[in-house]
Amino acid sequence: MSDHHTAGSATDVPAQAERILIVDDEPSMRTALMESVRRLGYDVQGAVDGADAVERVSLFRPWLVVTDLKMPRLGGLDLIKEIKRRSPQTLMVLMTAYGTVETAVEAMKYGASDYILKPFSTDLLERVIGNLKARGADASASSRSPIDQRSILTQDPGMARLLSTVEGVAASQATILINGESGTGKELLARFIHNRSPRAHRPFIAVNCAALPDGLLESELFGHERGAFTGAIVKKLGKFEMAHTGTLLLDEISEMNMGLQAKLLRVIQEREVDRVGGREPVSVNIRVIATTNRSLYHEVEQGRFREDLYYRLNVFPITVPPLRERSADIPLLARHFVAVSAARNSLPLPTVSAEASADTVGSGRL
Numbered sequence: 596m597s598d599h600h601t602a603g604s605a606t607d608v609p610a611q612a613e614r615i616l617i618v619d620d621e622p623s624m625r626t627a628l629m630e631s632v633r634r635l636g637y638d639v640q641g642a643v644d645g646a647d648a649v650e651r652v653s654l655f656r657p658w659l660v661v662t663d664l665k666m667p668r669l670g671g672l673d674l675i676k677e678i679k680r681r682s683p684q685t686l687m688v689l690m691t692a693y694g695t696v697e698t699a700v701e702a703m704k705y706g707a708s709d710y711i712l713k714p715f716s717t718d719l720l721e722r723v724i725g726n727l728k729a730r731g732a733d734a735s736a737s738s739r740s741p742i743d744q745r746s747i748l749t750q751d752p753g754m755a756r757l758l759s760t761v762e763g764v765a766a767s768q769a770t771i772l773i774n775g776e777s778g779t780g781k782e783l784l785a786r787f788i789h790n791r792s793p794r795a796h797r798p799f800i801a802v803n804c805a806a807l808p809d810g811l812l813e814s815e816l817f818g819h820e821r822g823a824f825t826g827a828i829v830k831k832l833g834k835f836e837m838a839h840t841g842t843l844l845l846d847e848i849s850e851m852n853m854g855l856q857a858k859l860l861r862v863i864q865e866r867e868v869d870r871v872g873g874r875e876p877v878s879v880n881i882r883v884i885a886t887t888n889r890s891l892y893h894e895v896e897q898g899r900f901r902e903d904l905y906y907r908l909n910v911f912p913i914t915v916p917p918l919r920e921r922s923a924d925i926p927l928l929a930r931h932f933v934a935v936s937a938a939r940n941s942l943p944l945p946t947v948s949a950e951a952s953a954d955t956v957g958s959g960r961l
Contacts, residue, residue: 615724616655617641618648618662618674619690628661631717635724645669645677652678657685659727661720664691664698672702679706686727690715704938712748718762722791747780747787748931751921757913758787764911765791770863772848772908773886775915781886782846784915789842794882797841800834805850813855817862819871835868838881848885848908849894853901860904883908 615637619625625641632639640655642648646668648660660678664671675687689702689710702710709723749755764771765788773781782801789799807815818833834843845851851859862868863883867876885908894900918924929947937944 614638614640614655614657614659616648616651616657616660618643618645618660618666618671620644620663620666624663627717628720631720632661632724635721637724645671645674648674649677649681652682652685656682659686659688659724661688661690664689672698672705675702675705675707688723688727701934701938701944719791722795726790726795747783748924748927749921750923750927751916753916754921754924757915761788761913762791764788766793768882770882770908770910771884771913772891772911773884773913773915774890775886775888776917777888779915779917781888781915782844784913785842785844785884785886788884789882792842792882794841798838799842799844800838801844801846802834803846805847809852809855812851813858814871816855817858817868817870818873820873830870833868833870835862835879835881836877839879840881842882842884845883845885847887849887849889849891849900853899856901856904860901860907863904863907 613636615632617625617628617632617639618641619628620643625643629639629641640651640657642651644666645662648662649669651657652660660674662671662674666674669677671689671691675689678685678687683706687702687707689698689707690713691698691702691710692713708727711719711723747754747758749758761784771785771788773784775781785801786799789795802812802815804812814831814833816833816835818831818836821830845859858869862879865876866880867878869876891900891905891909895902895905918928926947933947934944936942
């Protein structure tokens with residue numbers, strides 16, 4: 596039996612944004628998830644497997660279905676295909692284990708809006724629901740984040756502990772400095788933090804400090820008024836203003852010159868920006884996350900980075916280990932990227948041999 600009361604026919608019950616269906620054949624898991632969702636204020640029902648869920652969708656008409664992958668009678672993947680055939684507007688979230696990432700990718704291809712990797716906390720489920728709610732009931736594939744930007748896949752105990760710590764600090768407003776070699780996934784971790792923060796529904800703006808010359812970087816960061824310099828024919832908002840109420844990522848902060856470092860320090864301290872050519876400062880409400888592939892403390896010692904700015908950025912330091920130091924993740928990531936590539940190109944899912952997945956050196960890009 597499913598966890599629900601008797602509902603009317605599909606024609607009597609309109610689809611509601613407040614309705615969520617939980618599908619899991621494990622009673623304890625189903626009950627816990629239902630209670631978590633109910634605390635959020637949603638009308639929630641449960642189904643014991645995919646076949647039961649199909650019946651409930653036609654009667655209950657939920658806005659969102661959260662389903663397990665492996666169930667008797669009708670599994671999660673087939674359930675997604677069936678519900679999308681019957682009710683295309685219904686959003687789907689798949690719960691899956693680390694070893695079935697390829698199936699999760701297939702689920703996205705068939706129309707799932709997101710997936711959650713087990714084991715997970717109920718807080719994570721609540722955030723996923725909140726993100727879908729913010730996108731709107733008619734969220735489309737174009738509004739979904741690319742799959743390789745949504746999650747950090749790992750089986751390494753050290754990396755798992757790091758992510759657990761990061762989940763905790765994400766809820767705060769603390770400035771974060773992420774250290775790591777090129778390609779270790781520093782920007783991905785910054786997005787991970789943003790997506791788990793109270794600012795998750797607000798802008799995430801990334802600036803590569805190493806990719807722009809100093810003059811252009813100043814204009815990009817702080818903006819300029821019309822006529823501030825030759826070629827400034829219109830007023831331009833800087834990245835700080837664009838990130839207002841959200842998160843600003845300063846990628847490779849060590850490449851910023853000393854003059855811009857002084858202006859950045861003032862923004863962090865005063866929470867206001869002076870546009871180039873502007874007369875009045877503009878208040879901004881942002882969280883700053885900075886990344887570097889160098890030791891900023893060493894840069895301070897060499898006189899290339901301001902000590903006061905260093906301590907402003909180094910409120911919560913994080914070091915991301917390179918992939919060569921967590922070799923257990925290599926097969927997992929190899930399968931993931933092969934599955935993503937196959938899905939994007941509508942190709943059959945190939946098999947990654949143990950030899951191929953082990954033949955990886957360097958840091959690796961997540």
